[in-house]
Amino acid sequence: MIGFLIRRVIQAIVVVIIVMLLVFLLGHIIPGGAARAALGPRASKVAIEGFNRANNYDRPLIVQFYLYLKNLVWHRYLGYSYHFNQGVTNIIEERLPKTLVLVGISTVLALIVAIPLGVLQVVRRNKPVDYILTGVSFVFYAMPPFLLGTLLILYFAIDTHVFSVEAPQGQTVGAILSDPRALVLPEITLAAITIASFSRYMRSSMMEAMTEDYVRTARAKGAGPRRVLFVHALRNALIPIVTLLGLSIPAIVSGAVITETVFNYPGMGLLAVQAAENTDIPLLLGTAFVATLATVAGSFIADVLYAVVDPRIRYASR
Amino acid sequence: MPPGEERDRSGSAWSDVPSVEAVGSPPPVGAPASPGGLGPEGGEAVSTGGMLRQIARVFKENKLAVAGLVVIVLMILFCWLGPVFYHTNQTNAQEALVSSTAENAPPGGQNPLGTDNAGFDILGRLMFGGKNSLLVGLAAAILGTAFGALYGAVSGFFGGWVDAVMMRIVDTLLSIPFLFLLIVLAVIFHPTAYWLIVIIAFVSWLVPGRLIRGETLTLRTREYVQAVRAMGGSRRRIVLRHIIPNAIGTIIVNATFQVADAILLLAALGFLGLGIQPPQTDWGSMLSDGVTYAVSGYWWEIYPAGIAIVLVVVAFNFVGDALRDSLEVRLQQR
Numbered sequence: 001m002i003g004f005l006i007r008r009v010i011q012a013i014v015v016v017i018i019v020m021l022l023v024f025l026l027g028h029i030i031p032g033g034a035a036r037a038a039l040g041p042r043a044s045k046v047a048i049e050g051f052n053r054a055n056n057y058d059r060p061l062i063v064q065f066y067l068y069l070k071n072l073v074w075h076r077y078l079g080y081s082y083h084f085n086q087g088v089t090n091i092i093e094e095r096l097p098k099t100l101v102l103v104g105i106s107t108v109l110a111l112i113v114a115i116p117l118g119v120l121q122v123v124r125r126n127k128p129v130d131y132i133l134t135g136v137s138f139v140f141y142a143m144p145p146f147l148l149g150t151l152l153i154l155y156f157a158i159d160t161h162v163f164s165v166e167a168p169q170g171q172t173v174g175a176i177l178s179d180p181r182a183l184v185l186p187e188i189t190l191a192a193i194t195i196a197s198f199s200r201y202m203r204s205s206m207m208e209a210m211t212e213d214y215v216r217t218a219r220a221k222g223a224g225p226r227r228v229l230f231v232h233a234l235r236n237a238l239i240p241i242v243t244l245l246g247l248s249i250p251a252i253v254s255g256a257v258i259t260e261t262v263f264n265y266p267g268m269g270l271l272a273v274q275a276a277e278n279t280d281i282p283l284l285l286g287t288a289f290v291a292t293l294a295t296v297a298g299s300f301i302a303d304v305l306y307a308v309v310d311p312r313i314r315y316a317s318r
Numbered sequence: 319m320p321p322g323e324e325r326d327r328s329g330s331a332w333s334d335v336p337s338v339e340a341v342g343s344p345p346p347v348g349a350p351a352s353p354g355g356l357g358p359e360g361g362e363a364v365s366t367g368g369m370l371r372q373i374a375r376v377f378k379e380n381k382l383a384v385a386g387l388v389v390i391v392l393m394i395l396f397c398w399l400g401p402v403f404y405h406t407n408q409t410n411a412q413e414a415l416v417s418s419t420a421e422n423a424p425p426g427g428q429n430p431l432g433t434d435n436a437g438f439d440i441l442g443r444l445m446f447g448g449k450n451s452l453l454v455g456l457a458a459a460i461l462g463t464a465f466g467a468l469y470g471a472v473s474g475f476f477g478g479w480v481d482a483v484m485m486r487i488v489d490t491l492l493s494i495p496f497l498f499l500l501i502v503l504a505v506i507f508h509p510t511a512y513w514l515i516v517i518i519a520f521v522s523w524l525v526p527g528r529l530i531r532g533e534t535l536t537l538r539t540r541e542y543v544q545a546v547r548a549m550g551g552s553r554r555r556i557v558l559r560h561i562i563p564n565a566i567g568t569i570i571v572n573a574t575f576q577v578a579d580a581i582l583l584l585a586a587l588g589f590l591g592l593g594i595q596p597p598q599t600d601w602g603s604m605l606s607d608g609v610t611y612a613v614s615g616y617w618w619e620i621y622p623a624g625i626a627i628v629l630v631v632v633a634f635n636f637v638g639d640a641l642r643d644s645l646e647v648r649l650q651q652r
Binding site: 011014015018019022026029030138139141142143144145146147150151153154158165249250251253254255257258261262269272273276277279281284285287288291292295296299 | 486487489490492493494495496497498499501502504505506578582585586589590591592602605606609612613617620624627628631632635636
């Protein structure tokens with residue numbers, strides 16, 4: 001297990017280093033230069049020279065990369081947002097927990113709904129319920145989240161006033177959680193897309209588990225159908241879902257960008273969109289970098305969970 | 319990831335087919351593929367006739383796939399031939415208003431699907447924007463899959479440290495939430511339709527790259543590849559003439575899903591205002607414009623584009639699922 005952990009940590013570190021290099025390079029290939037992007041097309045030559053000196057853009061590229069790494073690792077400095085007039089790290093620190101709350105709750109919600117749905121489809125396979133759920137999951141998979149979000153707003157917030165039009169606008173995570181009426185629609189929107197693919201995957205994983213020898217053995221020794229289904233088949237069918245969860249994290253975080261924009265939820269995704277609207281390159285790259293870090297951490301946790309749940313993984317990696 | 323990660327086919331059209339070989343028409347006598355004929359040398363070119371027949375059979379058996387194909391063809395006809403019969407002005411709002419009833423006009427009369435907030439006829443705009451959505455979706459998927467296939471084949475064929483480095487790059491890019499990557503690229507390279515194709519392809523080559531690499535790892539140990547090596551065939555020849563043609567099934571199946579995903583990605587960019595820029599438009603940008611007004615009760619400004627996106631994406635997924643089923647049967651036959 002220790003060996004597996006070390007290998008996995010090294011892998012994660014390599015990914016993070018390549019991402020740092022990529023972020024650095026992207027910050028330098030902006031057509032017209034970073035100074036023009038920050039100061040606007042009508043900035044004077046003097047202003048641009050001053051900006052370049054202040055940000056070390058006049059130094060050799062290797063020196064710049066060294067300084068960038070040093071600032072990032074030692075001072076957690078990701079640049080300065082000229083639009084918000086604040087350090088990028090400060091802004092992200094305030095927004096990141098809110099996105100984690102949004103993504104966390106919706107993922108749990110998606111699992112709670114998708115796993116029973118997949119099991120139900122296997123129990124009633126090739127019956128109307130199975131076909132209807134398959135059709136519905138295809139539609140939800142094809143539905144852009146912003147369309148679903150808008151439709152939910154139209155029916156549940158504007159026509160019927162059951163939930164709020166806008167996501168909670170609180171400054172802290174506590175304030176956001178204390179307004180569940182406003183939180184419902186964003187969570188449903190973000191969960192719906194994941195539910196579609198999770199339940200499909202759960203269905204095929206469960207279907208495969210039902211054909212395994214241990215299920216036949218369990219039946220032969222006299223275990224009831226309920227026990228076979230929930231104890232023998234379900235527990236094994238859940239293992240691939242843990243991997244799927246790890247692999248889906250980038251998609252879920254991407255979905256959060258759209259969901260946050262639709263509901264004006266003050267998280268990282270909305271921040272990235274605001275940064276894009278204002279061509280605030282340091283902030284934009286900062287959000288992309290931190291979102292990637294969160295994703296790498298999430299996949300790492302999923303992989304470790306996978307190894308804990310399924311001992312074969314640990315032995316195979318030796 | 320497409321929803322139908324299906325390995326079980328007990329419920330599909332295949333279950334009542336006793337033997338796939340028995341269903342297909344027998345190969346014509348003296349066909350090039352027969353041993354001793356003048357056909358392609360071992361493994362050089364896949365007999366595409368057999369594969370096309372296989373695909374045709376999939377569509378014969380699978381009604382959902384036929385429905386999907388019909389939707390795709392109709393949608394292409396609608397977007398490219400539609401404007402020939404249904405003239406509307408979609409680039410100049412002033413002129414568009416002359417033939418429209420008013421801005422935000424409900425469906426009916428002169429404008430069967432109503433008009434949008436600038437006075438553009440929505441039915442005409444659906445064709446106008448659909449061209450961009452379908453074109454960018456198809457082109458980005460083809461470009462991304464082609465590059466991914468080549469990358470994967472090279473990585474898998476060379477193996478060793480080349481493979482390790484090439485695959486770490488894929489791992490890294492895959493762990494960046496793709497929408498963040500798209501936004502960064504769209505902001506840095508102010509997107510035109512052509513740039514959008516490249517940008518979306520840049521995100522969508524990763525999955526096919528990894529898939530084809532996996533396939534190459536098994537293909538390169540096959541006898542025919544070893545034979546070419548023994549005869550002194552160049553690496554380039556092996557990759558381009560032997561490995562890629564033999565992985566073509568996987569490549570085509572994946573490309574189908576990539577089209578659906580590319581259309582969704584373009585729609586997402588359009589919604590964020592980073593898609594195709596005015597006076598051009600796409601279905602995602604149409605939705606984005608419509609959302610503000612749908613809240614004021616102008617429901618017809620979001621449904622047409624929304625339904626068009628969902629229809630096309632579901633259609634490509636149905637076709638992809640059916641093709642994958644046929645590929646799996648092909649693999650079982652080997």
